[in-house]
Amino acid sequence: MSVATAAQPAQAREARAAYRAGAVAPTSGVAHGLVQANLVAVPADWAFETLLLAQRNPKPMPVLDVLEEGRVESRLAPGSDVRTDIPAYRIWRDGELSAETTDASVAWDEHPDLVAFLIGCSFTFEAGLVDAGIPVRHREHDRNVPMCRTSAACAPAGRLHGELVVSMRPIPASRVADAVTISSRFPAVQGAPVHIGDPASLGIADLGRPDFGDPPSAREGDVPVFWACGVTPQAAIMASRPPFAVTHAPGHMLVTDVPDAVYAL
Numbered sequence: 001m002s003v004a005t006a007a008q009p010a011q012a013r014e015a016r017a018a019y020r021a022g023a024v025a026p027t028s029g030v031a032h033g034l035v036q037a038n039l040v041a042v043p044a045d046w047a048f049e050t051l052l053l054a055q056r057n058p059k060p061m062p063v064l065d066v067l068e069e070g071r072v073e074s075r076l077a078p079g080s081d082v083r084t085d086i087p088a089y090r091i092w093r094d095g096e097l098s099a100e101t102t103d104a105s106v107a108w109d110e111h112p113d114l115v116a117f118l119i120g121c122s123f124t125f126e127a128g129l130v131d132a133g134i135p136v137r138h139r140e141h142d143r144n145v146p147m148c149r150t151s152a153a154c155a156p157a158g159r160l161h162g163e164l165v166v167s168m169r170p171i172p173a174s175r176v177a178d179a180v181t182i183s184s185r186f187p188a189v190q191g192a193p194v195h196i197g198d199p200a201s202l203g204i205a206d207l208g209r210p211d212f213g214d215p216p217s218a219r220e221g222d223v224p225v226f227w228a229c230g231v232t233p234q235a236a237i238m239a240s241r242p243p244f245a246v247t248h249a250p251g252h253m254l255v256t257d258v259p260d261a262v263y264a265l
């Protein structure tokens with residue numbers, strides 16, 4: 001795992017300030033060694049089912065914080081504002097993507113009863129991969145991580161249902177076991193992979209055309225390794241069609257002040 005430094009929270013605050021000012025970029029590699037989080041915010045009458053969906057599907061939806069209606073600051077990042085401090089947001093209406101924006105304040109003005117869930121992100125354990133000398137290809141090529149919908153159904157919760165979404169990282173065959181060991185130490189941020197090898201086993205027809213993020217940039221000898229992904233709630237939104245929701249744009253996370261070691265086993 002990464003070793004926390006005094007500079008890390010300052011890096012996180014600088015990143016959040018930049019996103020609040022309008023900067024947009026995937027957050028993989030930002031504030032190395034700090035926890036990152038996915039966002040899903042729903043009206044209060046959908047909050048219990050969202051929490052239940054997460055409880056029943058902890059691999060893709062490990063809950064790190066819940067912000068009750070009226071709250072916009074996370075305890076994971078003092079001084080933060082989940083309406084503005086993520087680089088890019090998605091606004092959903094009746095299960096359809098209505099807009100993408102760099103500032104979701106208007107969404108909270110429209111629905112002041114929103115309850116926000118911050119969900120662990122696999123970007124967190126990438127620091128451990130990098131520290132161990134395991135290449136993270138999307139970082140090498142300045143791309144977003146590829147994310148794919150699968151044929152695996154999540155355990156439903158009331159009105160909410162949908163399929164598992166996975167992120168994929170091409171890992172050199174000789175380092176796959178190390179990547180599994182390192183990520184396994186972080187169950188609160190997706191933990192160990194859910195699949196290694198043939199994407200067809202997950203119902204993914206074309207890995208070169210991911211549903212979210214950028215196409216993979218693998219090298220000869222790399223093996224596709226798949227982790228549960230915090231974009232899974234967005235698949236549930238598309239399938240279940242709640243009247244309103246706000247999420248992060250895939251690959252664009254809330255960078256917190258919490259060292260990844262806090263969630264390591």
